[in-house]
Amino acid sequence: DGGITQSPKYLFRKEGQNVTLSCEQNLNHDAMYWYRQDPGQGLRLIYYSQIVNDFQKGDIAEGYSVSREKKESFPLTVTSAQKNPTAFYLCASRVLRGSSYNEQFFGPGTRLTVL
Amino acid sequence: RKEVEQDPGPFNVPEGATVAFNCTYSNSASQSFFWYRQDCRKEPKLLMSVYSSGNEDGRFTAQLNRASQYISLLIRDSKLSDSATYLCVVNDKGVKGGGADGLTFGKGTHLIIQP
Numbered sequence: 434d435g436g437i438t439q440s441p442k443y444l445f446r447k448e449g450q451n452v453t454l455s456c457e458q459n460l461n462h463d464a465m466y467w468y469r470q471d472p473g474q475g476l477r478l479i480y481y482s483q484i485v486n487d488f489q490k491g492d493i494a495e496g497y498s499v500s501r502e503k504k505e506s507f508p509l510t511v512t513s514a515q516k517n518p519t520a521f522y523l524c525a526s527r528v529l530r531g532s533s534y535n536e537q538f539f540g541p542g543t544r545l546t547v548l
Numbered sequence: 549r550k551e552v553e554q555d556p557g558p559f560n561v562p563e564g565a566t567v568a569f570n571c572t573y574s575n576s577a578s579q580s581f582f583w584y585r586q587d588c589r590k591e592p593k594l595l596m597s598v599y600s601s602g603n604e605d606g607r608f609t610a611q612l613n614r615a616s617q618y619i620s621l622l623i624r625d626s627k628l629s630d631s632a633t634y635l636c637v638v639n640d641k642g643v644k645g646g647g648a649d650g651l652t653f654g655k656g657t658h659l660i661i662q663p
Contacts, residue, residue, distance in 0.1 A: 468653075473556070475635070475655035476592070523591055533580040533639050537651060539591035 437540035458523035463529040465507035512545045515523045571636030578640040593663040
């Protein structure tokens with residue numbers, strides 16, 4: 434089945450540790466995105482990538498890093514520099530060509546808790 | 549600053565009632581519009597796109613008013629399963645003052661259908 438997978442579903446981290454969240458899609462989508470969602474808050478864009486080996490900062494990129502070595506994969510690293518990393522992290526992808534109405538598909542999310 | 553504003557609710561509505569949500573957006577050049585649904589602790593999923601002429605999908609009707617810069621969602625004959633958070637999403641990619649990659653999410657309106 435085509436879709437977006439994220440792993441792990443739940444992740445616990447000690448303060449001062451870097452962690453990497455996985456995101457894979459087999460939809461052949463051009464663009465991939467990372468969002469963060471805090472309780473009662475909307476989605477905030479961390480990073481996005483429209484093409485392999487290129488990515489752009491979103492609204493809250495500080496303390497995060499990404500790579501896009503393959504079209505299918507867009508891992509997110511939460512570094513120790515991120516002051517408040519506990520949140521629900523959502524990966525998404527969509528086709529860029531054609532209509533501005535191209536749907537953005539989301540993965541099931543990773544819930545990160547810093548202990 | 550690009551903004552998408554929604555009433556956070558919660559809206560407590562008896563089963564079978566009709567409920568309406570509004571959403572306003574600040575960028576008058578925005579190109580496309582969506583309603584996403586997000587269940588508790590799950591990823592957002594596309595409910596429907598919103599076109600200039602308005603569109604209907606079963607019990608759901610979406611309308612766009614470009615002059616007043618608002619989008620509405622009407623749910624008729626509400627079901628218990630409609631309980632969720634409804635996210636208003638605007639694509640202003642490529643327009644002046646638009647988002648980094650176009651999609652701006654509102655914080656969502658929480659709907660609770662009561663038996």
